[in-house]
Amino acid sequence: MKAEVQVKNPKTMALILMLGAFIGLFGETALNMGLTNVMQDYDISAPTAQWLTTGYLLVLAILVPISAYLTRWFTTRQLVLGGFIISFIGTLFAALSPVFAVLMIGRIIQAVGTGIILPVMMTVMLNIFPINKRGVVMGVMGLVITLAPAVGPTLSGIIITTLSWHFIFWFSSIFYVVLAIIAFVKINNVSEITKPKIDFISICLSTIGFAGLIYALSTMAEISISSPIVWLPLLIGIIALVLFCSRQTKMKEPMLNLTVFKHLMFTLGVIMIFLLMLVILSTAILLPIYLKGSLLLTAALAGLVLLPGNATNFILSPVIGTLFDKYGAKYFGIAGFLFILIAAIGFSISISATTPVWMIICLFIVLFLGVTMVMMPAQTNGLNQLPPHLYADGSAAMNTLMQVAGSAGTALAITLYTVGQQQVTGGSSDLGEREIIAHGIQFVFYFISVVAALGLITSLFVKKPKLTSK
Template structure:
């Protein structure tokens, strides 16, 4: 890989540039699942319910999803070097607040500030990577990023389990603090302004619509865990969210300077690659929230043991992601996607049949099979999408792709947790049985919990199965999208 390169009038070391982005993105992505294993401990510490504690994850994903559309405009308008540094400063501030949080409210606030930084950094990183690599090397570049995108969320539960059992949940954030500080400092020298700027105005109404629309939608899905799917506030929130998102999309297609340019979706492979990526993220993030709960609550594992049970899968991701990236350049993204999504589905279905006696070794192996499928799917989906987008719209293409993934992850997490909570509640034995026959009540409660986990795992398998169908619809080579690319470029000009 050529080290010294010149992009947008900036000469710099591509190796140091990429290394800085990888470390920064690792910290950002780690925080998407780092709360998973810590949830039971935090529920006890702050005396909150399952549906409430999951806001530490869904709230994080929601704010990321809200920030991503604005990042498309920020990338156009501001020097991306200083924009990236600002994102890391936000993330550092949120991490520190989470580390010292005296209450659940303060912890949630810290998580949301973290998410604001991540929401800017995530699409910006993808845009900058595609700006510094030629088309024939973009698959390998995405493979490098795939290590981070796959490994960080996968290793999050192991890391948090170690912290919770050996030290304190606060050190989940305490160990991330110095790494983020280092990234912030070295970014001053290694990151360059590799994206040309243009002075586009900010459409305030679009910002309002995206915030209200996506916020209402996720709130509705999340509140269903406590209030039920047919409660008035849940139904109203979901309907308002869908309606406002519809207005937001319509506005983006009909104004001169959209907050989020939706034109890349006219390219077939961009749309399919984005949708498959949404399915992979939903199946990965949502699953990694639910599985540690099963391991700790049903199987009685400690936080660190439940995290270690997922470590083999994380190592598979680290090993396979760069290999998958190189394979994309050689064989094409579609083949890998179909194979990867099929493996992901096969590895997920057995979890819908777990019991109180299922072998932990079997769970470790099956989880590793799932992550193998994810490794063959996640970055190929991004490569398929971005290869179909014209370079002059890459910032908006990255924002589109990322906002879709973040919202899919947040909604999937909210749905899985709320479905689990509702199914468990519906199957719980009558309260009076606790006094009459405590042992029977305990067995009935465990059966109710298992019913909730089974439904959640079935939903995850369905997400993966849909992904296979979408991958089969993709065109094998991005060159077949040349007509779409020309149309997009002409319309943008």
């Protein structure tokens, strides 16, 4: 199989897929800034509202592994159009939702559409562009993956303040319609349709495994891990994932080809991306809570505080993509996680109810400078080691663990945030709500500092693999 598939409009195809992925990933965190509004509208608690984000990520984590089947059963055009149409239906449900249950259903439907688009995007990029141009292309794609969930609170803050949170979904639905029309004309098929036998046992094990794991992590925000409601789903999830992995290694046509993890640089890249997504999604849900609840900023102003960090990501992603083609991934990984570690330690030391806004802006810029330096090099360096016939499996594996990390990051952030608040309220009853919120956020940044340190250690072992074209 050739490493590059000839299509008429590779740049147009890339743009359509990136915009579709951007809208879908924007949906991951867009409601974070409006969770307090949703809680008031539907009279629900914070842990319940959190499921709007965690549930979205959970569906992605469940669906993305199945994408390895989808790309072999359906053409690229069918998958892209299907993804856009399903996402449109989901946003329509959410925009019109009269009760929380309908909003949740809309979020789940939209996540199904995004779960189809994401792995298709990565597989298409690897197939339609030559290896020596992947740095720039993956740099732009890395920008989409990191910018969309990061910029979600900024854009949604402005939308919520000027209109209402419903318009987040109205705007998204319009984009999906436009993209579906363009995709119908411009998308060409780049996948090989082999129609392998579908193993429903693998699908069930994968679904049960990821669902149990993320449900347990999310429930820990309200209930102790000693409760059967927490540890039982966690145990079932772990057992199911172990059985899933064992089954894949014994199948002639596995649902997810785990031989991709025999390639060391790919495995290291996945670990780095996993740790990075923990950081991104944790901060994406925490900082809006802190800025609005502790510093008492409006949704729009809180969004603008995060804008410079997002702008750093936007400006530097293509630049780092170009430099990656020349210098490789190792030094970017080391420098990137070092910046993240510095920012996380800075947050954990400085966060309080009276922290100057300029300090939060500066630390967030440093954080996303690090994120930008890690994301694309880690992805591209890992995927470049795989032979072309494993691109779809490598893409599915990486995307799956990215979504699991996002779900786990969101769930752990809320859980640790709650623990941090309980810790401070147990020691003193004189603190106000602003101080309690700040302490909860500060407690989570200790965890983020540890994650950054692990990423830094991992990056020391990265090497530039021999590029595979056959």
